[in-house]
Amino acid sequence: MTTENIDRSKTKIAIITGGSRGLGRNTAVHLAQRGVDTILTYHSNRAEAESAVAEIEALGAKAVALQLDAGGVGSFDAFISEVGQALRQKWGRDRFDFLVNNAGTSHHASFAETTEAEFDKLYNVHLKGVYFLTQKLLPLIQDGGRIVNISSGLARFSNPGSSAYAVMKGAVEVLTRYLAKELGPRGIAVNTVAPGAIQTDFSGGIVRDNPEVNRMVASMTALGRAGLPDDIGPMIASLLSDDNRWVNGQRIEVSGGMMV
Numbered sequence: 001m002t003t004e005n006i007d008r009s010k011t012k013i014a015i016i017t018g019g020s021r022g023l024g025r026n027t028a029v030h031l032a033q034r035g036v037d038t039i040l041t042y043h044s045n046r047a048e049a050e051s052a053v054a055e056i057e058a059l060g061a062k063a064v065a066l067q068l069d070a071g072g073v074g075s076f077d078a079f080i081s082e083v084g085q086a087l088r089q090k091w092g093r094d095r096f097d098f099l100v101n102n103a104g105t106s107h108h109a110s111f112a113e114t115t116e117a118e119f120d121k122l123y124n125v126h127l128k129g130v131y132f133l134t135q136k137l138l139p140l141i142q143d144g145g146r147i148v149n150i151s152s153g154l155a156r157f158s159n160p161g162s163s164a165y166a167v168m169k170g171a172v173e174v175l176t177r178y179l180a181k182e183l184g185p186r187g188i189a190v191n192t193v194a195p196g197a198i199q200t201d202f203s204g205g206i207v208r209d210n211p212e213v214n215r216m217v218a219s220m221t222a223l224g225r226a227g228l229p230d231d232i233g234p235m236i237a238s239l240l241s242d243d244n245r246w247v248n249g250q251r252i253e254v255s256g257g258m259m260v
Contacts, residue, residue, distance in 0.1 A: 011062075013096040014240070015039045015083065015137070017070050018103030020049035023150070023198065026233030027100060028052060032061035034237055039086055039096065041068035041079075041103065064090055070103035071124030073132050080136050087140070095142045098240050101130045101149045101172075111163045119164050126168035131175060144187040146240050149176050151194040151251065157259040169194070173251050180249030189248040193236055196255025198227040222257025231256070 014031055018024040019040025028038040038056055042049035042065055049065035056063035064086045068079050087093050104126055107118060130149060141147075151173050154166040172192065179190040197217040217226040235254050238244060 011091075012036045012098060012240075013039065013087070013091060013093070014098035014100060015041075015096055016100040016102055017041045017068060017133070018043070019100075020045065020052045020065065023195065023229055023232050023236075024100070024102040025052045025055075026229035027102070027236045028056055028063070028233075029059065030233040030237040031098075031240070032056045032059040032063070034241065035061065036098070036237070036240070037062040037091070039064045039066060039083060041066050041070070043067070043069060043103070062090060068103070070129045070133070071121065073124070073128060076133055076136050079133075080140070083137070083140060095140055097142050097145045099134065099137060099141060099145070099147045100236065100240075101134065101147070103129075104150065107165045108161045109164070110161055114164045122164050122168050126165070127171050127175075130172055134179070138183075141188060147179060147183075147188065147190040148236055148239060149173075149190070149192050151192045153194055153196040153253055153255045153258050155194060156253065176251070177249050184248070189245065191239060191247055191249065192251040193232070193239065194251055194253040194255070195232050196221065196227050196253070196258035198229060198232060217258070220259055221255065222260050225256065227254075227256055 014028070014036055016024045016028050016038055019028045019038060020042035024040065028040055031038060038061070040049065040052055040063060053063040053065050066079065066082050066086065069075055084094065087096060105122070107122055109118065134147065149172050151169040152166065154162050155169040155173055176190050176192040183190060214226050218224055232254055239247065239252070
């Protein structure tokens with residue numbers, strides 16, 4: 001599918017943090033199939049980001065890759081300036097439409113063994129970074145735009161060794177509801193998407209590459225398998241479309257019925 005018949009003057013633009021790989025990249029690809037352009041961020045692997053841009057552009061959409069440390073709040077002002085420059089140069093605009101706060105890192109340690117440094121690293125990326133990046137991008141988001149924050153099934157059910165990670169995602173879910181309320185006057189809808197266990201390179205690719213873990217996930221999922229990136233990207237793309245314009249302030253778990 002390409003975007004050949006889409007009126008580019010009405011094209012929407014999404015910013016997807018961590019959009020060079022995994023679920024972020026899959027979301028960008030499915031948005032491109034719907035005619036949505038993307039500014040994607042990457043942490044350090046520029047080649048991977050450029051590959052994602054090429055994949056998006058092959059579908060007829062436009063894309064730009066910008067480097068971002070999602071946990072480095074001190075760098076956000078410079079990033080916002082780069083976003084503004086990219087919008088003007090690539091699209092001749094000063095606003096974008098959709099923000100997907102997807103960037104993140106994994107962590108596996110028991111509550112008793114989690115260190116303060118590990119906790120702080122998760123906090124900076126998954127909560128503080130999401131909070132203040134969204135805040136700083138508010139002047140650039142179109143009225144009537146949409147924000148999706150990525151959470152996790154781990155915020156609903158408990159899996160030993162994931163307490164610190166899950167705490168951050170639970171906080172993001174609360175933040176989503178507050179943003180939905182406070183940004184409502186601008187017509188901006190804000191929702192949470194909470195994937196279950198997905199076969200990507202996240203957490204060292206443990207769900208994708210470890211057969212024992214994959215079987216365990218499948219056994220606790222109502223639909224009988226671990227999730228795939230293509231189970232998530234299209235759902236987020238759909239949530240951002242006008243078809244779902246009245247969905248707001250919600251937590252939507254996309255896990256195939258994991259731990260129901």
